[in-house]
Amino acid sequence: MAGQISEQGGGAVPGAGIGLAIVGCGTIGRIRAELAREHPALGWLGLCDLDDDLAAALATDTSADFVTGDYRELLARPEVSAAIIATDENEHVEPVLAAVERGLPIFIEKPLATDPVRSAAVLQAIEDSGVDAVVGYTQRFRRRFLAARQRIHDGRIGDVTTVVTRAFMNRMVPLATLARTEQRNGLTPMVVSGTHSLDVCLWLLDGLAGKDPVEVYARSDDRVLGDLGTLDTTLGVFTLADGSLWSMNINWALPTVWPGSVYGLEIGVVGTEGILDIEDTHRDTILAAEQPLGGGYQPKGFAPGAPRHVDFFGSYPPGDLHDGRLWGPMREETTTWLNRLLTGAATPHATARDGHRNLLLSMAMDLSARTGAPVRLPLTPQELT
Incomplete structure (x- = not known):
């Protein structure tokens, strides 16, 4: 056509x-x-x-x-x-x-x-x-993360010593994603979705001395989604160059009736002089209804398979609809890019380099989980194939 x-x-x-x-x-x-x-x-x-x-x-x-x-x-x-x-x-x-x-x-x-x-x-x-x-x-265009990054770079919490990250996801995303392809080997929770929380954490620390990951140790489980060719969950601990620690955990096998349409994220950043505790779980506005709710992650040809009666507003990463138009971080991300082209x-x-780095680090977590051993970083792409 x-x-x-x-x-x-x-x-x-x-x-x-x-x-x-x-x-x-x-x-x-x-x-x-x-x-x-x-x-x-x-x-x-x-x-x-x-x-x-x-x-x-x-x-x-x-x-x-x-x-x-x-x-x-x-x-x-x-x-x-x-x-x-x-x-x-x-x-x-x-x-x-x-x-x-x-x-x-x-x-x-x-x-x-x-x-x-x-x-x-x-x-x-x-x-x-x-x-x-x-x-x-x-995620970089959610205001809470933009504000948090500014405070960290302003030195409000001193030198960062610990980062704790927890991502919970409705299983609608892996079910819909895997249904579209037979090439499932690389479609793990970290590579497809955990990369978002990994990226935002690295972006919060971007440019700070000593915050490059030098080792990761991870474990995974696949009891729910294993038959579909992917993992349920991956939990890992990164050691940064200056000895700081960062835990990076994701489970994308939550039931389809989980009120989070897609993503719920918590990040804690502890410094020598303060702490930032960032909740992006979207539990501040909750809709509960007797009739089943639409929404969630439902691309063409996919249905969740169970009625959803409770929804956390804002848990669909692109944003929320009003009068047929989307409002939220994806609007700001797209419009800002168009403005970038003009100005x-x-x-x-x-950047493209950020994207490549994120892939290598998420795959390093998967490698550590497969081998059951810590992985020294950085790794070459060839070492990850």
């Missing part, structure tokens, strides 16, 4: 605003496209997905100017001046490299790749080309 949809869009030409290509029209691609369409600087919008119906529906809803099932065709369009890669986790590499070849600024949903060697190759291509590439780590201003987005 390919073609102009000029009757629905503005038919913009290069130089008349941002020409945005979005590869992948699923849950996140749809959100990004709808938010981008609201931006006054968007001049042209092109979409790509292998699912013709999915792409066509989004094209209609966003008045897209062009739609196709071939990412190469889309990224080669002369109108395109920036790209968002929002395909499934295993399918990022080729469209990213195609966008790099054209020299386009890119927003990449994490990870760069699910294979560490390919991730390194993507990072090398990005850095060699000099393109501006960011990776989607939406060149520095933003909190994760």
Whole structure:
């Protein structure tokens, strides 16, 4: 499927605003496209997905100017001046490299790749080309984390000695993610979802002396999701270069009826002169209803399999709906990126190097859990394959 949809869009030409290509029209691609369409600087919008119906529906809803099932065709369009890669986790590499070849600024949903060697190759291509590439780590745009990072870097709690991280996730995410692919070997709770809490912790400490991880020891369990080819939970302890300790724990096998639609996160940061205790579990606003509630993580073709009667507002990471529009951190993340394209201003987005680092560290946790032994860091991508 390919073609102009000029009757629905503005038919913009290069130089008349941002020409945005979005590869992948699923849950996140749809959100990004709808938010981008609201931006006054968007001049042209092109979409790509292998699912013709999915792409066509989004094209209609966003008045897209062009739609196709071939990412190469889309990224080669002369109108395109920036790209968002929002395909499934295993399918990022080729469209990213195609966008790099054209020299386009890119927003990449994490990870760069699910294979560490390919991730390194993507990072090398990005850095060699000099393109501006960011990776989607939406937690960085939650105000509580932005404020916490500022306080830490202002020295309000002194030198950080301990970080404690706990992530609880509804199993709807692994059930839906694994159903879309047979390539499940690298789709662990840490690689797919724990990477978000790992990233935000490293970002809180970014630039502080002695806070690079030098060792990790982890353990895992798979009693609930093992038959589907993934783990339930991974718990680990990182030792940082200055001897500080950081525990990083995730379980993404909570029942589908758990009120958290996706993510509940707690982070404690202890310093020599104070503490930051950050609760991002979303239990401050709770809806309970006799009739089953919609929402949660429900991409096309997936249903949770059990009615949900209680919901923690805000536990869907992109944000919450009001009057058909999404409000929350993904709006700020997407809009800030579009503004970055226009002004060149520095933003909190994760870099491609951050994304590659996060993959290696999450895979190092998985390696330690498999071997039952501590793993010295850093590791090369080859050591993790």
